[in-house]
Each structure stands twice: as structure tokens, then as C-alpha cells.
Amino acid sequence: MSQTGNPATAQSPQSSARKFVAPAYYPNGNPNAPLNPPGARNTDSCLPPDKAGEVVHNYACDGPAPGDIAFHWIHGSVCAATNRDPRIQVLAYNEDTYILRENPCIHWEAPFTYLLFGNTGALLIDTGATPEAAYYPLRTTVDAIIRRWCSIRHKKSIPLTIVLTSGEDIAQSQGLGQFAGRPGTTLAPTQLAEIKTFHKLADWPNATGSIDLGGRVIDVIPTPGAHKDGITFYDRYNCFLHTGDLLYPGRIQIGNDRDYVASLSRLQQWGESHPVKWIMGGHIEMMFAPGRAYPRFKNYRPFEHVLELEPSVLGEALAHATAIVGRPEVVFSTDFILLNRVGPDERNYRTSPDLPFIPIPIWLP
Numbered sequence: 001m002s003q004t005g006n007p008a009t010a011q012s013p014q015s016s017a018r019k020f021v022a023p024a025y026y027p028n029g030n031p032n033a034p035l036n037p038p039g040a041r042n043t044d045s046c047l048p049p050d051k052a053g054e055v056v057h058n059y060a061c062d063g064p065a066p067g068d069i070a071f072h073w074i075h076g077s078v079c080a081a082t083n084r085d086p087r088i089q090v091l092a093y094n095e096d097t098y099i100l101r102e103n104p105c106i107h108w109e110a111p112f113t114y115l116l117f118g119n120t121g122a123l124l125i126d127t128g129a130t131p132e133a134a135y136y137p138l139r140t141t142v143d144a145i146i147r148r149w150c151s152i153r154h155k156k157s158i159p160l161t162i163v164l165t166s167g168e169d170i171a172q173s174q175g176l177g178q179f180a181g182r183p184g185t186t187l188a189p190t191q192l193a194e195i196k197t198f199h200k201l202a203d204w205p206n207a208t209g210s211i212d213l214g215g216r217v218i219d220v221i222p223t224p225g226a227h228k229d230g231i232t233f234y235d236r237y238n239c240f241l242h243t244g245d246l247l248y249p250g251r252i253q254i255g256n257d258r259d260y261v262a263s264l265s266r267l268q269q270w271g272e273s274h275p276v277k278w279i280m281g282g283h284i285e286m287m288f289a290p291g292r293a294y295p296r297f298k299n300y301r302p303f304e305h306v307l308e309l310e311p312s313v314l315g316e317a318l319a320h321a322t323a324i325v326g327r328p329e330v331v332f333s334t335d336f337i338l339l340n341r342v343g344p345d346e347r348n349y350r351t352s353p354d355l356p357f358i359p360i361p362i363w364l365p
Contacts, residue, residue: 114126160186239274296344328342
């Protein structure tokens with residue numbers, strides 16, 4: 001590995017083997033430092049190049065910002081009462097993006113929430129399935145992340161806006177009350193008429209809105225279908241589509257099939273003019289085995305699918321959804337299951353014979 005920094009402080013291989021001495025100017029956070037690979041100049045490295053003043057991030061990127069999900073999510077326990085995992089699992093996807101998951105033993109839906117930072121604002125997408133802070137300390141967790149982020153960026157505080165992919169989805173809106181009365185916080189409404197006004201979407205569902213976090217813009221795209229008030233948020237920095245219940249690795253309950261097809265078509269058109277790295281939904285219910293999902297109320301999910309979906313899944317979901325408009329049907333795909341005009345427990349522990357069979361210990365014949 002080549003050394004960077006002040007040449008005067010460079011050591012011989014023999015001396016560096018005995019003791020490492022950092023250069024006088026250690027280029028951590030310097031976008032022009034040669035240690036940063038191509039494309040990294042807009043990612044920061046957590047620390048500012050100097051010790052004075054607020055850090056201002058340039059969110060203009062050629063393609064998605066760097067980041068990865070490189071570990072397994074907590075997946076609950078056979079006995080929820082004995083579970084000792086964190087009540088909220090936190091992943092720093094990159095310096096300005098955090099993914100939070102509610103412990104499946106707190107609530108079986110184990111929803112994901114997303115905390116995004118810009119230069120002048122922070123955005124929390126969804127608030128989980130549990131209102132009680134004693135069981136699901138969402139506000140405490142978010143406050144801790146914000147404090148740390150502000151200390152790194154040399155900021156005293158930053159305004160927080162909380163939005164929902166669906167106000168009527170009780171698995172994504174229950175933690176909203178924990179933020180009532182929090183200083184510097186704006187809460188999105190939960191009723192459709194007020195949601196339209198809040199996001200300036202008078203021509204619902206054809207209009208789009210935006211939220212500017214200070215150089216980092218989040219687009220607001222109406223996507224009813226799973227819920228009548230469904231919204232997808234597009235993060236221009238990470239190139240994520242945050243789709244909530246509309247599309248995720250799980251058993252997707254279609255509320256209105258024609259609206260659902262129109263919304264998927266709208267997102268597909270959006271993807272033709274905007275780069276999409278991943279589709280980031282609100283839950284994981286699928287197993288790693290193609291076409292198989294955990295039924296409702298399962299607190300233990302040791303064979304989960306990954307959270308992120310490839311953009312190509314959008315076209316596949318659109319084709320399947322179009323084919324079943326007007327018909328009661330369950331469609332099994334490798335990464336999701338569509339339930340149209342049937343109950344949520346229809347064909348549990350079933351899959352399509354066209355998909356590969358992978359033996360799983362808990363699978364019923």
C-alpha cells in the first residue's frame with residue numbers, strides 16, 4: 001500500500017514495521033487525497049479535512065453513491081421472550097444513510113425505516129410497527145444517530161422531517177407519536193387529503209414532489225395500489241426507490257389492482273430516466289429459496305431473503321400484476337409473491353412448481 005501525506009514524516013519499511021507514525025496532515029476527509037479511488041470524491045470519509053467550521057457535502061454524483069449491505073439482518077428467535085438482539089438494528093449504509101430494522105421479536109413484520117441526511121436537513125422514512133418507546137425506542141435511536149452525525153459534521157443540530165410510505169399502513173406509522181413535540185421536527189400527516197397538501201401533490205397520482213435536504217433531493221412519487229395513499233421516495237444520491245409495501249421481498253397484498261399496475265408502470269417509466277441501484281421496500285418476508293415466504297406472525301426467520309431488490313424486479317412485477325387484473329390470484333416469483341383479491345393467508349407454505357426446489361427444514365409439504 002502506498003503512503004500519502006507529508007513526505008517528511010514517511011518512514012522506512014524497517015522503522016514502520018516497529019512503530020506507525022501518522023503523517024503530520026492525515027488526509028482523512030480530503031476529497032483530493034490520492035488514497036481516495038475514482039468516484040469517491042463525493043462520499044466524504046466521516047471526518048472534515050480541517051477542524052474549523054461545518055462540513056458541507058457535495059451530493060452530486062455520477063451514478064449511485066458508494067455503500068453496501070454486507071451482513072445478515074437479525075431474524076428473531078423461536079421464543080420471542082428470550083431474544084437478546086437489539087430492539088432496533090442500525091446499519092450505516094454510508095456516512096449520510098442509515099437503515100434501521102425493528103426486531104422481529106418486538107413485532108413480527110420487522111419493518112425497515114430509513115434515515116437520510118443532507119447539508120440542511122434529515123429525513124426519516126417510515127416509523128415502524130410499535131408505538132411504545134419502551135419496546136421500540138425509535139426516537140431514542142434516531143436522536144443518538146443525529147447527535148453523532150452532527151458532531152462529525154460540526155453542526156449544533158439539524159431539522160428532522162418524518163414521512164411515511166403509507167399513512168394507513170399500521171406496520172409503518174406506529175412510531176410517529178414518539179416524535180410528537182420534538183423540537184425542530186416536522187411530521188407528515190397520515191390522511192390522504194392532508195398528505196397531498198403536505199407533499200404538494202394536487203394532481204394525485206400523476207404529480208411528483210420533492211424534499212430538499214440541502215444538496216440532497218428526495219423525489220416524492222405517488223404509488224397507490226397496495227395502499228390508497230402509497231408513496232415511493234426516490235433518493236437521487238443513493239439511487240434508491242423506497243417503495244414501502246408496494247414492492248418488497250414478501251407477500252404483497254394488492255389493494256387495488258388497477259392502481260397497482262399504474263403505479264408499477266409509473267416507477268418503470270421513472271427508472272428509464274433515473275438511475276436505480278436498488279428497490280428498498282419496507283419488509284422482508286421471502287426466504288432465500290425462490291418463491292417461498294414466511295407466513296404472518298412468524299417471529300423467527302433464519303432463512304430470509306436479502307432486503308434489496310434489483311431494478312429488473314420492477315418489470316417482472318409489472319408483467320405479473322398486469323396479467324391478473326380483475327382476477328383472484330396468487331402469483332409466485334423468485335423474489336416476491338403477489339396476492340390479488342384474496343386473503344393475506346392464501347396459499348401459505350406454497351410455491352410455484354416452476355421454481356427450483358430447495359429443501360428447507362421448516363417447510364411443510
